[in-house]
Amino acid sequence: MLLEEGFDVTSTDASDKMLKHALKERWNRRKEAIFDKWVIEEANWLTLPDDLEKPGDGFDAVICLGNSFPHLPDFKGDQSDQKLALKNIASMVKPGGILIIDHRNYDHILATGQAPTGKNIYYKGDLTKDITTSVLWVNSKPHMVTLDYTLEAPVSEDVDGVSKFRLSYYPHLREAFSELLNQAFFGKCEQQVYGDFKAFTPGQEYVPCYFIHVVRKTG
Secondary structure, eight states, X not given: OTGGGTOOOEEXXXXXXXXXXXXXXXXXXXXXHHHHTOEEEEOOGGGHHHHSOOOTTOEEEEEEOSSOGGGSOOTTXXXXXXXXXXXXXXXXXXXXXXXXXXXXXXXXXXXHXXXXXXXXXXXXXXXXXXXEEEEEEETTEEEEEEEEEEEEOOOOSSOOSEEEEEEEEOOOOHHHHHHHHHHHTTTOEEEEEEETTEEOOTTOSSOOSEEEEEEEEOO
16 A cells, blocks of 8 residues: 555545445554554545645645546536546646546447456456446447446355446546546646556557556646
């Protein structure tokens, strides 16, 4: 964890379940001084400046990974909520600081109708047996991608060794998302895009599962 690497960490979430998970982890390790300093706050991307006090000029780094941002739906159909959320997130970054934010490779998903094959970069092991992909189109535009996961699970008396669940996302395309980020920083930024945390070149043979955008605030 970043805490164990010596960083001062503030974590935010709008989900009660995720907040309880973080608070439990902090409590379980409360005897460790670094965990006692861990700040955990409830905050919503759409009201972030009101929900979270920014330290001075902002944070050295803001991290939003694990395909979290695409969970924000586009109910209005104009991405106004996404634009507001990214503007609020960008406002938390100090000049010279960085934002690290990712999303699945929706370019590939929309082009082929399937999620890229490959190990999930966010897990030590890969328990994924199958991912079934569905795309919802509204007025000739991709509005939602639904992934049905089938995972291997430890066999027990109550579990047959298979776990299934469904998650839905707004499908951000790589270039369009880079432009949204540029707008969020009012053009005062430098961007680099990685594929599964590796150097990425458009048209390359390897198809990444995730795109990671690293944005440095220049003003």
